[in-house]
Amino acid sequence: MVFVTGKGGTGKTTVAAALALLAARAGKRVLAVDVEAKGDLAAALGGGAVRFTPQALQRGIYAIALQAEESFQEYLGLYFKVPRLARMTPLARVFDFIATGVPGPRDMLVVGKIAYEERRRDKSGRPAWDIIIVDAASSGHVVSHLAAARAMLTLVRGGVIHSQVEWIDELVRDDSRSTVLLTALPEEMPVVEAIELGARLRSEAGISVSGCVLNRMVLVSVSPSQRRLAAALNRDSDAEEVRHRLGGDPAPFVESVQLASQLHDRSAEYARQLRAGLPAPVVPVPLETASRSGLAMARAVADALAKDGT
Numbered sequence: 001m002v003f004v005t006g007k008g009g010t011g012k013t014t015v016a017a018a019l020a021l022l023a024a025r026a027g028k029r030v031l032a033v034d035v036e037a038k039g040d041l042a043a044a045l046g047g048g049a050v051r052f053t054p055q056a057l058q059r060g061i062y063a064i065a066l067q068a069e070e071s072f073q074e075y076l077g078l079y080f081k082v083p084r085l086a087r088m089t090p091l092a093r094v095f096d097f098i099a100t101g102v103p104g105p106r107d108m109l110v111v112g113k114i115a116y117e118e119r120r121r122d123k124s125g126r127p128a129w130d131i132i133i134v135d136a137a138s139s140g141h142v143v144s145h146l147a148a149a150r151a152m153l154t155l156v157r158g159g160v161i162h163s164q165v166e167w168i169d170e171l172v173r174d175d176s177r178s179t180v181l182l183t184a185l186p187e188e189m190p191v192v193e194a195i196e197l198g199a200r201l202r203s204e205a206g207i208s209v210s211g212c213v214l215n216r217m218v219l220v221s222v223s224p225s226q227r228r229l230a231a232a233l234n235r236d237s238d239a240e241e242v243r244h245r246l247g248g249d250p251a252p253f254v255e256s257v258q259l260a261s262q263l264h265d266r267s268a269e270y271a272r273q274l275r276a277g278l279p280a281p282v283v284p285v286p287l288e289t290a291s292r293s294g295l296a297m298a299r300a301v302a303d304a305l306a307k308d309g310t
């Protein structure tokens with residue numbers, strides 16, 4: 001299980017989709033899980049709406065979207081052998097209240113459903129999935145999802161629920177079966193949040209982070225001679241030949257070169273900060289300048305990750 005998380009808007013969905021595409025390219029059977037069920041992950045994998053049951057989106061890639069209500073019904077059915085109709089009983093109404101009103105057990109259902117998929121076997125006893133990639137909640141909420149089993153164990157000391165929750169806690173903290181990949185941008189807050197989140201996941205959920213994708217990096221490096229050329233153009237901006245070759249005032253061209261140079265240096269500086277604060281590899285992914293979205297964007301990021309090779 002690979003949980004992809006980070007500050008909002010840093011590329012969790014795009015990176016999760018890109019990883020799913022790479023795993024499928026390598027011949028793996030992939031389950032992609034959209035925790036927040038906004039539909040973004042399905043769009044990034046070139047599909048329409050995804051539901052609670054796995055649905056094929058690409059060759060080798062199935063996806064599910066978790067919605068608390070549906071997952072709770074399945075959870076009841078699985079563990080307590082309660083048929084769906086029994087939700088109308090007073091007992092089920094009590095559970096319903098727990099599922100929708102109190103944060104802890106509800107978080108438990110999210111991680112519980114993913115853990116159940118990890119343990120699922122086909123008829124021949126083979127795991128249903130080779131890899132599960134989770135487009136997880138952002139920094140604010142992911143720790144409570146991943147620490148939900150551990151939190152519940154402190155509340156429930158014995159019985160069926162305790163044993164159901166215990167294996168989930170063990171699975172999430174087993175770093176041969178479960179890992180977290182962070183996403184960040186070369187900006188102040190996403191870098192600070194990634195470092196803090198890495199530390200919180202370790203201390204509060206007992207989970208170590210395997211890496212951080214530093215997304216939307218400006219990797220184009222302007223060479224010293226290109227900088228000199230830009231400066232010379234600026235000086236000669238009134239020269240007839242310069243204006244002729246650039247089709248007018250050279251200022252936009254000169255400023256673009258300066259801007260690219262500044263953004264490159266800033267990206268490199270944030271990469272240094274992130275590497276210094278996070279005890280895990282940092283993998284840069286370039287800012288895609290071509291206007292792409294959905295599957296085309298996920299494919300571009302997958303290619304960048306494949307090229308990096310980390």
Ligand SMILES: Nc1ncnc2c1ncn2[C@@H]1O[C@H](COP(=O)(O)OP(=O)(O)OP(=O)(O)O)[C@@H](O)[C@H]1O
Binds near residue numbers: 009011013014
């Ligand atoms: N390398 C990239 N270059 C340019 N744009 C990118 C890149 N990666 C992602 N994007 C774009 O940035 C936006 C945010 O990405 P994405 O939706 O994957 O982030 P998110 O962390 O899942 O956001 P949210 O917190 O809203 O779920 C999207 O429009 C996406 O297409």
Ligand SMILES: [Mg+2]
Binds near residue numbers: 013014040135
């Ligand atoms: Mg998203």
